[in-house]
Amino acid sequence: NKLIVKEKSLFGRCHNLWKQAEKPLLYGIIGSGQAPDDIGLCTKVREALEGGCDILQIREKNMSTGEFLRRARLVRSLTAEYGKILIINDRVDIAMACGADGVHVGQEDMPAGEVRRIWPQGILGVTVRNKEQAKAAEEAGADYVGAGPVFPTTSKSLEVPSLGFSGLQQICQSIDLPVVAIGGLDAERIQGISQTGCRAVAMISAIFNEDDPKKAAHSLKENL
Numbered sequence: 001n002k003l004i005v006k007e008k009s010l011f012g013r014c015h016n017l018w019k020q021a022e023k024p025l026l027y028g029i030i031g032s033g034q035a036p037d038d039i040g041l042c043t044k045v046r047e048a049l050e051g052g053c054d055i056l057q058i059r060e061k062n063m064s065t066g067e068f069l070r071r072a073r074l075v076r077s078l079t080a081e082y083g084k085i086l087i088i089n090d091r092v093d094i095a096m097a098c099g100a101d102g103v104h105v106g107q108e109d110m111p112a113g114e115v116r117r118i119w120p121q122g123i124l125g126v127t128v129r130n131k132e133q134a135k136a137a138e139e140a141g142a143d144y145v146g147a148g149p150v151f152p153t154t155s156k157s158l159e160v161p162s163l164g165f166s167g168l169q170q171i172c173q174s175i176d177l178p179v180v181a182i183g184g185l186d187a188e189r190i191q192g193i194s195q196t197g198c199r200a201v202a203m204i205s206a207i208f209n210e211d212d213p214k215k216a217a218h219s220l221k222e223n224l
């Protein structure tokens with residue numbers, strides 16, 4: 001019962017966050033590629049939260065369910081300590097089991113409408129590459145869309161062209177939902193990104209491949 005109350009209040013908080021934030025939020029994504037062991041994972045996540053990361057996502061592509069859930073629980077306790085949002089990539093079951101705030105799905109994952117149906121109160125993010133997919137995600141009940149790649153990235157192998165700021169802006173203008181920009185973003189490239197209308201910037205390498213994620217997150221926030 002307590003967990004449900006906590007989840008609900010965090011869910012409400014996230015929506016207030018979008019509404020109240022004057023600047024785009026900082027959304028960090030971490031996985032075993034950036035932090036193979038528990039100590040590294042907890043250290044890096046704590047540093048990113050200390051540096052001002054607003055939303056954290058755990059993304060694992062080749063990990064057993066049990067191991068993914070175990071790591072998700074470690075990160076859940078840290079994000080809860082800092083009062084920040086936790087999103088799980090792809091796996092709605094793991095998101096629900098670890099008490100995360102939400103789940104993020106791609107176009108090839110469980111369809112957004114299905115996720116919305118089985119987890120009505122979870123925050124639902126959907127990756128989109130164009131205006132049509134953005135509209136469909138909005139209609140399926142998504143709470144935000146992740147639009148990318150804005151620039152070429154080495155963190156994920158993608159066969160699609162980059163959106164650039166103009167493609168990102170077109171997606172932002174096509175829907176009412178908050179748009180999270182992703183792909184190849186760093187301290188330099190996020191300058192001026194608020195002009196596209198996006199409400200958050202998501203990054204792997206510019207936060208978690210840095211020696212000092214706290215310092216990296218802090219200066220990214222300053223540049224937004």
Ligand code: 3NM
Nearest residue numbers: 148149153155183184203204205
């Ligand atoms: N999804 P970095 S780009 C996980 O466009 C992910 O769908 C993308 O990492 C998409 O900040 C990406 O290091 C990787 O470029 C983002």
